[in-house]
Amino acid sequence: xxxxxxxxRLVVADVRSHPAQAAMMLLAITTATATLSLGxxxxxxxxxxxxxxxxATAGPDVVALTPDGDRATTSALTSLAQxxxxxxxxxxxxxxxxxxxxxxxxxxxxxxxxxAAPGPIDRPLVTSGTWVRPGGVVVERGFATxxxxxxxxxxxxxxxxxxxxxxxxxxxxxxxxxxxMIGPGGGPSDYSGLVWLSGADxxxxxxxxxxxxxxxxxxxxxxxxxxxFVQSRRQFSEEHSTNFVTxxxxxxxxxxxxxxxxxxxxxxxxxxxxLAVGGVATLAAGRATKQTxxxxxxxxxxxxxxLIAAVLLGEYLTLALIADVLGLTIARLAAPGLAxxxxxxxxxxxxxxxxxxxxxxxxxxAVAVLTxxxxxxxxxxxxxxxxxxxxxxxxxxxxxxxxxxxxLPTSLLLALRLIARRPGRAVLHALSIAVMVxxxxxxxxxxxQSRFDYxxxxxxxxNVQREQGHRVLLAxxxxxxxxxxxxxxxxxxxxxLEARPVMAIARTLGATPxxxxxxxxxxxxxPTLPGAVVGVPSGMFLVLLFSPPNVAIPxxxxxxxxxxxxxxxxxxxxxxxxxxxxxxxxARTLSVEGA
Amino acid sequence: xxxxxxxxxxxGLCKEHGQGQGLVRAVDxxxxxxxxxxxxxxxxxxxCGKSTLLHLLGGLERPSRGEVWLAGRRIDTxxxxxxxxxxxxxxxxxxxxxxxxxxxxxxxxxxxxxLLAGRSPRAARRxxxxxxxxxxxxxxxxxxxxxxxxxxxxxxxxxxxxxNDPLVLLADEPTGNLDTAATLDVLRVFEELRAxxxxxxxxxxxxxxAATADRVVSMRDGTCVDDTRLAAQAAGGLGxxxxxxx
Numbered sequence: 001x002x003x004x005x006x007x008x009r010l011v012v013a014d015v016r017s018h019p020a021q022a023a024m025m026l027l028a029i030t031t032a033t034a035t036l037s038l039g040x041x042x043x044x045x046x047x048x049x050x051x052x053x054x055x056a057t058a059g060p061d062v063v064a065l066t067p068d069g070d071r072a073t074t075s076a077l078t079s080l081a082q083x084x085x086x087x088x089x090x091x092x093x094x095x096x097x098x099x100x101x102x103x104x105x106x107x108x109x110x111x112x113x114x115x116a117a118p119g120p121i122d123r124p125l126v127t128s129g130t131w132v133r134p135g136g137v138v139v140e141r142g143f144a145t146x147x148x149x150x151x152x153x154x155x156x157x158x159x160x161x162x163x164x165x166x167x168x169x170x171x172x173x174x175x176x177x178x179x180x181m182i183g184p185g186g187g188p189s190d191y192s193g194l195v196w197l198s199g200a201d202x203x204x205x206x207x208x209x210x211x212x213x214x215x216x217x218x219x220x221x222x223x224x225x226x227x228x229f230v231q232s233r234r235q236f237s238e239e240h241s242t243n244f245v246t247x248x249x250x251x252x253x254x255x256x257x258x259x260x261x262x263x264x265x266x267x268x269x270x271x272x273x274x275l276a277v278g279g280v281a282t283l284a285a286g287r288a289t290k291q292t293x294x295x296x297x298x299x300x301x302x303x304x305x306x307l308i309a310a311v312l313l314g315e316y317l318t319l320a321l322i323a324d325v326l327g328l329t330i331a332r333l334a335a336p337g338l339a340x341x342x343x344x345x346x347x348x349x350x351x352x353x354x355x356x357x358x359x360x361x362x363x364x365x366a367v368a369v370l371t372x373x374x375x376x377x378x379x380x381x382x383x384x385x386x387x388x389x390x391x392x393x394x395x396x397x398x399x400x401x402x403x404x405x406x407x408l409p410t411s412l413l414l415a416l417r418l419i420a421r422r423p424g425r426a427v428l429h430a431l432s433i434a435v436m437v438x439x440x441x442x443x444x445x446x447x448x449q450s451r452f453d454y455x456x457x458x459x460x461x462x463n464v465q466r467e468q469g470h471r472v473l474l475a476x477x478x479x480x481x482x483x484x485x486x487x488x489x490x491x492x493x494x495x496x497l498e499a500r501p502v503m504a505i506a507r508t509l510g511a512t513p514x515x516x517x518x519x520x521x522x523x524x525x526x527p528t529l530p531g532a533v534v535g536v537p538s539g540m541f542l543v544l545l546f547s548p549p550n551v552a553i554p555x556x557x558x559x560x561x562x563x564x565x566x567x568x569x570x571x572x573x574x575x576x577x578x579x580x581x582x583x584x585x586x587a588r589t590l591s592v593e594g595a
Numbered sequence: 596x597x598x599x600x601x602x603x604x605x606x607g608l609c610k611e612h613g614q615g616q617g618l619v620r621a622v623d624x625x626x627x628x629x630x631x632x633x634x635x636x637x638x639x640x641x642x643c644g645k646s647t648l649l650h651l652l653g654g655l656e657r658p659s660r661g662e663v664w665l666a667g668r669r670i671d672t673x674x675x676x677x678x679x680x681x682x683x684x685x686x687x688x689x690x691x692x693x694x695x696x697x698x699x700x701x702x703x704x705x706x707x708x709x710l711l712a713g714r715s716p717r718a719a720r721r722x723x724x725x726x727x728x729x730x731x732x733x734x735x736x737x738x739x740x741x742x743x744x745x746x747x748x749x750x751x752x753x754x755x756x757x758x759n760d761p762l763v764l765l766a767d768e769p770t771g772n773l774d775t776a777a778t779l780d781v782l783r784v785f786e787e788l789r790a791x792x793x794x795x796x797x798x799x800x801x802x803x804x805a806a807t808a809d810r811v812v813s814m815r816d817g818t819c820v821d822d823t824r825l826a827a828q829a830a831g832g833l834g835x836x837x838x839x840x841x
Contacts (some may be wrong), residue, residue: 395698397739406716413710421698446653505694508655509682509708509755512676583675587650590694 010311017539021283028276031479033327035272039265040356041335049345050251058123059171060217061226063245067180076240077216085229088219090119093579097184097211098158102147108192110180113202121217122172129166134198136165142176142344143193174253182243184211244478263546268476271435275483278428286494295379305380312376321370324361341468393592395421414519429491430531433566435533436484439477440562446473448554489526492524492574496581504589513582520578528570532563602631602762602794603668608648608661621647623817634795636808644817645798646767653765655680666762683712687756691768693748695740701751702736708758726754730784746777753784763794
């Protein structure tokens with residue numbers, strides 16, 4: 001118990017003495033785990049939300065739809081209710097194909113005549129306002145969100161202005177914008193929304209000679225056998241021009257909305273994890289000297305290697321686990337909105353699954369272990385006296401690079417020699433830039449894809465699937481850019497801190513502060529160039545890997561934008577830390593630090 | 596140099612740290628002239644301000660008051676850029692902790708100031724070879740600092756300080772980390788430099804090292820308390836002085 005308490009105290013003391021580094025590590029790992037959790041949660045998330053909505057609204061197992069509303073049609077539909085597999089039904093109801101306008105936005109819509117008291121199957125859940133009443137319209141929630149209408153607003157249905165009495169969700173139709181399950185006259189369906197009117201108001205639409213569809217909701221004895229039920233009614237379907245839509249079909253149609261988002265999130269989480277590894281590795285390397293001295297102190301007072309390893313790894317593992325919990329919590333909060341972008345479904349789904357928790361925890365711990373194991377092992381192997389004296393890892397001698405740099409102007413000479421000190425860090429830096437450019441390239445490709453909007457004769461409402469994909473891609477790209485920026489500043493600052501004595505010596509020998517500043521900045525800029533060059537084709541490769549064959553490619557010149565922006569951003573981000581490092585007193589640096 | 600031949604001149608030099616009750620005068624009203632070719636030793640107990648004085652002379656720190664002149668040019672008013680250029684051409688530094696760049700070989704360390712001065716890599720290489728030969732380390736040119744002994748490292752540091760033929764060489768406790776034999780090696784190099792007319796200012800608390808100089812300035816509490824010109828070195832030379840046979 002005493003040992004655990006001691007380790008805990010040492011870990012807490014270390015975190016408190018490095019709050020900025022701890023915060024940066026939390027940020028990096030949290031972003032990666034949240035994104036991975038979201039990516040994994042979206043797999044089947046819409047199905048889960050659909051099932052939840054279906055349970056709450058007594059959703060049908062099968063919807064039978066026939067283009068027409070005459071007596072023979074409805075009679076034929078009603079006969080389906082007598083099938084032995086059917087245990088309950090509602091309808092037949094009539095749907096009219098028309099347009100709905102609100103706030104200057106127009107969209108195709110189906111208008112369903114509804115009973116004041118819904119039948120046993122499909123009982124839409126009113127989420128605000130009231131159910132249908134004469135002279136009032138209830139708007140399906142996804143459609144209402146797209147139109148921006150609330151209870152009390154007025155909408156125009158088939159040319160008639162009506163107040164919105166309520167907003168409701170249902171599992172009796174595919175989610176917005178797929179409410180029209182068959183098109184007018186049985187033709188191909190187009191994207192549209194759903195509204196309900198009272199029976200009398202709906203019948204009034206019949207006078208306007210609008211295309212009509214009759215539909216019947218069926219509950220089966222065995223809901224899982226819905227497809228078999230439909231298969232066995234093939235002859236009926238042909239004889240009566242009847243289409244069947246099963247509950248599984250409706251769930252699958254809803255999931256299509258997330259088809260662009262899910263791969264973006266999963267691939268984005270890999271890239272963010274790479275950045276997290278880069279950032280945390282830089283932090284760990286930057287702290288290696290102090291950690292080694294700390295190990296020397298602990299050894300000197302009799303700490304065992306096991307206890308020391310527990311202290312060193314404990315801090316990173318604890319922070320990684322906290323970041324994991326934060327990431328999972330953020331994903332839990334964000335998932336419903338992401339999985340239900342149209343708001344057509346109820347969205348209080350359960351938290352992440354065991355698989356997701358295991359994957360994010362593995363990711364967080366892997367980032368921590370991968371980045372800290374090396375410095376920890378080195379620190380443990382260092383002799384106590386050596387560790388106490390100077391824990392800095394001796395930089396390698398790279399004669400060819402030093403020789404080459406001798407041919408260059410002073411700033412580039414200093415930059416190349418700084419890179420030669422820690423080439424691994426330059427590789428990490430190039431990797432950060434490549435990852436950021438990959439995200440920016442993907443965003444560029446997404447922006448040039450042709451716009452496709454919904455609605456018959458309407459271009460007012462956006463394409464939910466496309467917008468959702470863009471939003472997710474934008475969020476991932478911003479996260480990549482933020483983490484890459486944090487990494488650049490961290491790497492610059494760590495390099496500047498480590499190179500302080502060397503830079504002080506260079507100043508003693510006559511290097512000007514301007515040359516030192518330029519050298520530190522150039523040491524970050526040089527790895528940026530290969531990172532940017534590799535990032536663009538890698539981004540294109542990833543986009544093409546997850547895109548349909550007919551994906552549009554942006555003009556070549558636009559691909560140079562992220563490749564050029566990366567060095568500019570690096571120059572801007574490194575200017576201040578490099579300048580601050582170059583202004584430090586030479587005498588103070590040399591008197592407190594050995595080169 | 597001024598009309599009296601002083602390469603370094605200091606007038607009313609003060610360096611203060613802290614404020615109010617915590618004010619410390621590390622250097623307090625020092626006047627000093629160092630003629631060209633002189634080897635000056637600055638001695639005194641730890642914390643008396645010797646190193647601070649050396650930093651002020653070389654432009655590594657700025658004085659709180661007073662003037663520092665190098666070869667007839669006032670340097671305490673120069674900006675950082677101008678000071679850097681001045682150090683590049685006119686001042687060489689040697690430190691107790693050597694301060695060699697760990698990842699550069701002995702030759703590359705000596706080449707560095709030559710390259711910083713804008714000379715060609717070939718010229719830098721030639722200059723480094725000459726200087727390493729002069730300090731007796733031609734066969735150690737490719738060695739990294741940690742592969743050299745303390746005395747060898749300090750001789751590399753002296754070669755580096757001499758790379759651009761400075762007007763003055765400033766050495767801060769150059770033998771402070773060395774054993775007697777290594778100290779002797781370093782002092783021999785200084786002796787050769789003095790013989791060649793190099794101006795040297797050496798800060799030391801080792802009286803034997805101070806005894807090898809032309810002149811000894813003693814400091815206490817930031818001020819000069821004694822200024823003694825020494826006669827020519829004893830006939831026995833450095834070896835006898837350090838108890839080692841030549």
